[in-house]
Amino acid sequence: MKTAEQIVINDLLAFQSDDGEIFLKDKRMIISSADAWGLLRKDLIAALGMERAKRFLVRHGWNSGVNDARNLKEMFEWSNNLEWLLAGPQMHTILGSVFSEVTKLDVNVKAGTFYFEGIWHNSYEAQQHLLHFPHHNQSVCYNLIGYAGGYSSEYLGKKVIFKEVECIGKGDKQCRYIGKTVEEWGDEITDELVNYEEESMANELDCAYRRIEKQKETLKLGSKIHHKLTNIVLEGKGLDTLAKTLGESLVCSVAIENPNFDLLASYAKVSEHPLFSLRALLKSSNLQTEQREMINKLVEDRQTIEFTLSSGFGNEHRLIAPVILRNQIFGFVSLIKDEAEFGETEVVALERAATVCAVHLYIEQSTIETEQRMKGKLLDELLNKDVDPAYITKRLNYLGYNKTDPHHVFLFQLESNKELLSKEDEDNRKGLRNKIINLVTIRLQQAGYHCLISEKIDQVYSLVPLKFIKQQRLPLKQFGEYLLGQITDNTPGLKVTLAISNVLSDITSFYKSYQEATKTIDVAKIRQKDQQVVLSSDLGHVGLLLNARNPEELETFAYSQLGQLYEYDKKNNAELMKTLYFYVENDHNLHKTARLMNISISGMRYRLRRILELLDMDCMDSSRKFELQLALDIFLVLGKLELD
Secondary structure: OEOHHHOOHHHHEEEEOOOOEEEEOOEEEOOOOHHHHHHHHHHHHHHHOHHHHHHHHHHHHHHHHHHHHHHHHHHOOEOOHHHHHHHHHHHHHHOOOOEEEEEEEEEEOOOOEEEEEEEEEOOHHHHHHHHHOOOOOOOOOHHHHHHHHHHHHHHHOOOEEEEEEEOHHHOOOOEEEEEEEHHHHHHHHHHHHHHHOOOOHHHHHHHHHHHHHHHHHHHHHHHHHHHHHHHHHHOOOOHHHHHHHHHHHHOOEEEEEOOOOOEEEEEOOOOOOHHHOHHHHHHOOOOOHHHHHHHHHHHOOOOOEEEEEEEOOEEEEEEEEEEEEOOEEEEEEEEEEOOOOOOHHHHHHHHHHHHHHHHHHHHHHHHHHHHHHHHHHHHHHHOOOOOOHHHHHHHHHHOOOOOOOOEEEEEEEEEEOOOOOOHHHHHHHHHHHHHHHHHHHHHHHHOOOOOEEEEEOOEEEEEEEHHHHHHOOOOHHHHHHHHHHHHOOOOOOEEEEEEEOOOEOOHHHHHHHHHHHHHHHHHHHHHOOOOOEEEHHHHOOHHHHHOOOOHHHHHHHHHHHHHHHHHHHHHHOOOHHHHHHHHHHOOOOHHHHHHHHOOOHHHHHHHHHHHHHHHOOOOOOHHHHHHHHHHHHHHHHOOOOOOO
C-alpha cells in the first residue's frame, strides 16, 4: 500500500540506458531543462501572443496531468483514493517543476465537490517568465494550473479548474492556487474556460497571423498619434493641446494629472466629482484590497493599469499610465470611458502619450530651472551689500523687474529635529525646498508677476511684490500661514518658520531686508513659541537695534536692567513687570495705571514700592527712563513679558 509521500523517482521511471529510453509505466518520457522550456514559452508568446500562448500551455499541462493521473492510478496500490490525488502535487516536486505545499483540501467524490488550495514554491514557470519578460498583470504559471486541473479532473470524474490567485510572475510574494469544480467556481471562471477548448495548431497560427496584422495596424496608429503629439511638443504647445489631440484620435476622454492626481489638463468629459477622484479614493478607508493592489502597480511598479471607479452616478473606466521623468513619477495620463473595455490600440497610444508628456515636462522643467538659476543668481548677488547698483539695475531690467516696486522679503527657514541627518533626511529637506520654490513661483506667475527666488541648504528666500499681497485679500500673516499650510504636510522631522520683512522700497537694498528677516527668525527662536509665521513689523523700534546687534546681546542688556523683577514675577507668579510697563506707558500716572490694571490705589502703591526695592532705583529718574523703557520693550518683543 502506497502513500503519495512515499513515492520516489525510482518508483516512477524505468531507465533503459542501453536503448536511450525512459518510461513511466509504458509511456516514454524525456528529461528536459527548464531553460529550454523557458525559451519555448518565450517563442510561443512572441508568435501567438500572451493569451493564445496561455491556451496552448494550459492545454499541454492539462493533457500531461490527465495522463499522469491514469498511469499513477494503475502503477500503485494506494492506501486510499486521496493518496492517488496527492500523488499529483508529489509528481510536480519529484520532477523538479515546483514544490507544492497543500494548505487546504476538502474533497467528496460521491457528492462531486472539490476544494484544493495550496502554495507553489520555486515555480520554474514563474522564474522562466521573469527571465524573458517583466512582471505581467496576471498570473503566469499556465502549465502548472493546466496540469493540476487535468490530474484532479481525472480523479474526481468531472471537470476541475485551477486558478492561480497569487503569482510571483505578476509581482506577488508567492504563487498560490485554488482548485474547484466548474460549478463551484460559477461565473468567476467563465472567462477561463476558453483556455481548455481544443484547437488545432493551424487555427492557432491563423489567429497569430491575424493578431500580427492587427498589431501592425495598432503600431501604425500608435506611430501616427505619437507623431502628432511630438509635433505639439516641438511647437511649444501645452498639455491641453496634448490631451485634446489624444482624445480626438482615440475618441474618448483624457485626463492628465500630477503625482497627487490633481487635474492638470483634460479633454471631453472628465468628472471632477470626488467619487470619481483617485486622490479621494486613496484617502478613503473604503479602499478595497484589489483596488489598492492595482494602484500600487501603477505607483510603485509603474505599470499601465485598467481601473474602474464606481458610484451612484455610474461607472468611470480608466486606462492609466504613469509619466516617468528622471526615474520619478511626474504625473499620470488616463483614457476614460463610461462603458466598454480598452484594447491594445489604446494601451500603445496611451503609453506613447505618457512618453511625450514626459518630454514636454522635461523641456518645461529645464526652461524653468534655467530661468530660476538666472533669477536665483541675481538674488544671491543682491545679498552682497557692496554690489554695483548700476549692474544690478541692468540685470533687473533685463529680467523685466522694476527695482522701485515695493516688495516684502519672504524667508523660509528649515530646521530639523535631528542633530545628524541621514541621506533620507537630506532628500526630504531638498524636496521641501523644491516644494516651497514651486509653490511661490507658481502663485506669483499665475497672478502675472515675475518671481525672484533662491535657496541655501536650510533656507528659501524670495522677493514678493506688495501689489501681489494686496490682491490676496488676506492679512499678511494669514497669507503666510496659508502658504505654510500648502507645503509642510507629510514632511516628518522638519520645521519651517516663515519670516516676512517690512516693505522694501528698492530691490537693490535687498540685503538689509534679508538681514531684517534673519533677525526676526532669531527673535522667534529666543521666544521659544510655536510660531510658524513671524513679521518684522511686530518688532517695532527694537527692530532697529536688531540690525546692529544680536538678539542675545539685547536680551542680556534687558536682563541687566530688569532681571531681578523678571525672576521675582516668575518665582511668585506676580505681575510687577507688567505693572511697571503700564506705569511707564501712562507717563507715571498712578490712578490711570490702577484703573487700567483694575487694582486699588493702595495695591498700586504697594506694587511700586516693591518694584523700587527690587530694582534699587527711582523709576522717575529721567536719566534711567529711556533705558527702562527700552528694556521693557525688549522683554516684550522677546516674549518674556505678557500683557494679556
